Amino acid sequence: MPHNIYLPNLARVIYTKDEVPGERAIRTFHLEPMNGGWFDHQCGQCAMLSVFGRGEALISIASSPLVKGYKQFSIMRVGRVSSAFHDLAMGDVVGIRGPYGNSFPIDDWRGKNLYFIGGGCGLAPIWPLITTAVAQRADFKNITVFYGGRTSRDIMYRAELEKLRGSVDVHLSIDKAEEGWDGYCGFVPAAVMDKDPNPNNAIAITCGPPIMIKFVIQNLNKLGFKDEHIYTTIENKMKCGLGKCGRCNVGKDYVCVKGPVYSWAELKYLPEEY
Amino acid sequence: MEKILDKKRLGDWVDALADYEVLAPAWEEDAWGYQPVNGPIRLDHPNTKQSPKRLAFPQREVFFTFEQIKGEAPRLTQTLPEAPRHAVFGVRPCDGRGVPRMDQVFNDYVEDVYYNTRRKNVAYVGLACNKPPNANCFCLSVGGSPVSTDGLDVQMTDLGDRYFVKAVTETGKALMTAAAGVFAEPSAADKKQLKDMHAAAVAYPQRAVNDPDGAPAKLKANFKSPLWDELARACIGCGICTFLCPTCHCFDINDEVQSKAPLKGQRVRTWDNCQFPDFTMHSSGHNPREGTGARLRQRVSHKFQYFHENFGMHQCTGCGRCITECPVGIDIIHVVNKVAANAA
Ligand SMILES: Cc1cc2nc3c(=O)[nH]c(=O)nc-3n(C[C@H](O)[C@H](O)[C@H](O)COP(=O)(O)OP(=O)(O)OC[C@H]3O[C@@H](n4cnc5c(N)ncnc54)[C@H](O)[C@@H]3O)c2cc1C
Ligand code: SF4
Ligand code: SF4
Ligand code: FES
Numbered sequence: 001m002p003h004n005i006y007l008p009n010l011a012r013v014i015y016t017k018d019e020v021p022g023e024r025a026i027r028t029f030h031l032e033p034m035n036g037g038w039f040d041h042q043c044g045q046c047a048m049l050s051v052f053g054r055g056e057a058l059i060s061i062a063s064s065p066l067v068k069g070y071k072q073f074s075i076m077r078v079g080r081v082s083s084a085f086h087d088l089a090m091g092d093v094v095g096i097r098g099p100y101g102n103s104f105p106i107d108d109w110r111g112k113n114l115y116f117i118g119g120g121c122g123l124a125p126i127w128p129l130i131t132t133a134v135a136q137r138a139d140f141k142n143i144t145v146f147y148g149g150r151t152s153r154d155i156m157y158r159a160e161l162e163k164l165r166g167s168v169d170v171h172l173s174i175d176k177a178e179e180g181w182d183g184y185c186g187f188v189p190a191a192v193m194d195k196d197p198n199p200n201n202a203i204a205i206t207c208g209p210p211i212m213i214k215f216v217i218q219n220l221n222k223l224g225f226k227d228e229h230i231y232t233t234i235e236n237k238m239k240c241g242l243g244k245c246g247r248c249n250v251g252k253d254y255v256c257v258k259g260p261v262y263s264w265a266e267l268k269y270l271p272e273e274y
Numbered sequence: 275m276e277k278i279l280d281k282k283r284l285g286d287w288v289d290a291l292a293d294y295e296v297l298a299p300a301w302e303e304d305a306w307g308y309q310p311v312n313g314p315i316r317l318d319h320p321n322t323k324q325s326p327k328r329l330a331f332p333q334r335e336v337f338f339t340f341e342q343i344k345g346e347a348p349r350l351t352q353t354l355p356e357a358p359r360h361a362v363f364g365v366r367p368c369d370g371r372g373v374p375r376m377d378q379v380f381n382d383y384v385e386d387v388y389y390n391t392r393r394k395n396v397a398y399v400g401l402a403c404n405k406p407p408n409a410n411c412f413c414l415s416v417g418g419s420p421v422s423t424d425g426l427d428v429q430m431t432d433l434g435d436r437y438f439v440k441a442v443t444e445t446g447k448a449l450m451t452a453a454a455g456v457f458a459e460p461s462a463a464d465k466k467q468l469k470d471m472h473a474a475a476v477a478y479p480q481r482a483v484n485d486p487d488g489a490p491a492k493l494k495a496n497f498k499s500p501l502w503d504e505l506a507r508a509c510i511g512c513g514i515c516t517f518l519c520p521t522c523h524c525f526d527i528n529d530e531v532q533s534k535a536p537l538k539g540q541r542v543r544t545w546d547n548c549q550f551p552d553f554t555m556h557s558s559g560h561n562p563r564e565g566t567g568a569r570l571r572q573r574v575s576h577k578f579q580y581f582h583e584n585f586g587m588h589q590c591t592g593c594g595r596c597i598t599e600c601p602v603g604i605d606i607i608h609v610v611n612k613v614a615a616n617a618a
Binding site for chain 2: 004007010012052053054056078082093209210237243244245247248249250252271272273274
């Protein structure tokens with residue numbers, strides 16, 4: 001019997017943490033595969049998660065490939081499936097299939113300076129890269145993380161980000177000034193300009209709301225970053241993850257297979273359908 | 275294998291196919307559709323309203339069922355189709371050519387076991403078009419032909435009081451061998467008549483896409499053209515054009531729940547449609563294909579550019595259904611010709 005690509009494996013919720021409160025709350029999960037259903041993944045890949053009775057959603061794998069035994073996901077409450085995840089309790093069992101999509105070429109980046117630039121929920125897809133680079137710290141030169149939320153309550157992975165300080169330059173920002181906030185106030189693209197990152201021997205990886213990505217890339221170009229040294233991800237709506245259901249394409253490419261990771265040098269020549 | 279079948283003996287051939295559920299075009303309410311054969315069979319239909327694509331890719335199919343008692347792990351049960359073997363008669367060449375296009379999609383990168391399980395149980399018995407059955411046929415300009423055997427297991431050609439029957443695949447041979455007694459050997463005159471009829475079929479005037487080979491590059495160059503909005507202005511987004519298309523394959527996956535406690539339900543695949551706004555709408559509300567122009571562009575570019583860039587052939591087989599059945603008269607031939615003629 002050939003492998004059934006639509007049949008998920010089962011996985012158990014072994015850890016949950018509320019990251020961000022509010023209407024679009026973000027919650028982090030660790031899922032431990034059951035019945036030997038483990039699969040390895042690369043930084044940037046996704047998995048199709050399901051709550052039976054509610055349906056499936058494609059979610060970035062937020063843990064490093066170096067982490068074995070469970071995979072981490074951070075899910076924003078926006079719709080049917082994501083809300084069902086927020087209603088789960090420890091020990092509950094969900095479905096998982098994957099890994100899907102391409103990955104960041106981290107091996108090509110050893111010996112370089114890395115700039116990570118994230119906004120909102122966009123820290124999750126680049127978190128495996130950040131944590132892998134930190135675990136292999138000696139392989140990389142300077143590592144800098146810019147990350148912004150709308151308010152201080154919207155900063156996800158707050159404790160983990162604080163722990164990176166020392167080996168990584170961490171610059172947190174919020175959109176508008178708040179009492180007691182000593183980081184940058186303003187939008188992420190401006191927060192990046194404020195620190196004047198050096199494009200020499202550097203790679204910039206950005207992920208977040210499309211409008212943020214657009215201005216971050218404009219600013220990186222102004223700073224002298226070459227298109228092929230800027231990486232981002234696209235999140236078109238997906239159902240199958242397998243290049244068959246026909247909805248995630250940008251031009252001839254199904255993002256679920258050819259993406260979600262693109263260098264700006266590649267992306268800028270694709271039709272604007274994301 | 276080439277044989278002659280007296281029209282009066284078509285029923286005998288069908289009767290001999292006891293291992294198959296035999297389908298053939300029949301008039302149902304207000305349209306031609308594929309129906310199980312019980313009784314006399316006639317193959318004098320224009321094309322059917324729906325193509326036979328649903329035999330391998332049904333409108334709705336269950337992937338698996340789930341059952342969960344509170345506090346326990348869910349139990350999943352695969353429901354791989356126990357598809358009956360189908361022999362479908364009267365398949366027009368354009369719909370035959372749809373089959374390898376669907377095979378390509380459902381086997382690209384990884385295989386879709388639901389599609390393949392059904393697909394390998396379908397035998398396509400084609401009927402050559404002595405003349406195009408429909409005013410909107412344009413198979414010739416998209417690389418097909420009224421006498422194409424692509425995707426078919428058997429090709430039948432109407433020679434008046436008898437059919438010329440040709441096996442195209444091993445499956446086709448087996449279908450014919452199952453009823454060896456009903457066929458006769460073709461004479462030299464039969465063969466000549468077949469040749470003449472096929473030559474006439476190909477010479478019969480059809481509508482046409484003007485520059486099919488140039489279409490992919492021209493469509494690409496016109497991605498941002500305002501023509502798309504103009505051409506799509508009348509579109510009401512009903513999706514008929516893609517539901518009826520023999521090569522449209524987009525689908526949705528959803529959970530259907532029969533009971534909440536204990537949880538009982540199934541995960542199902544259903545046809546979906548690129549002409550619907552929420553097909554691509556992100557959960558933020560942002561839609562990369564806002565507006566009917568962007569969605570018409572997707573449908574037409576998929577048929578005449580993207581599929582060609584990926585697989586080296588046009589996805590459209592020229593059946594004309596999307597033109598004939600569109601309630602507001604959006605015409606894919608006109609759209610491709612108009613956009614391709616535009617200097618981008
Ligand atoms: C590559 C990739 C990676 C992703 N990674 C993550 C991740 O790490 N974390 C994460 O949280 N999500 C991620 N997503 C998004 C995720 O796949 C789902 O789209 C999201 O969770 C919403 O799914 P849902 O079923 O909850 O929403 P649905 O119930 O499907 O609701 C969302 C859909 O419903 C409609 N809709 C709902 N509300 C509105 C509204 N107010 N206005 C208009 N339309 C509306 C829209 O059509 C929308 O697409 C990723 C997506 C991709 C493609
Ligand atoms: S695009 Fe229209 S004419 Fe072409 S195969 Fe599909 S339904 Fe037929
Ligand atoms: S059939 Fe016509 S009106 Fe309906 S979605 Fe297609 S192009 Fe639009
Ligand atoms: S998600 Fe189905 S084709 Fe990409």
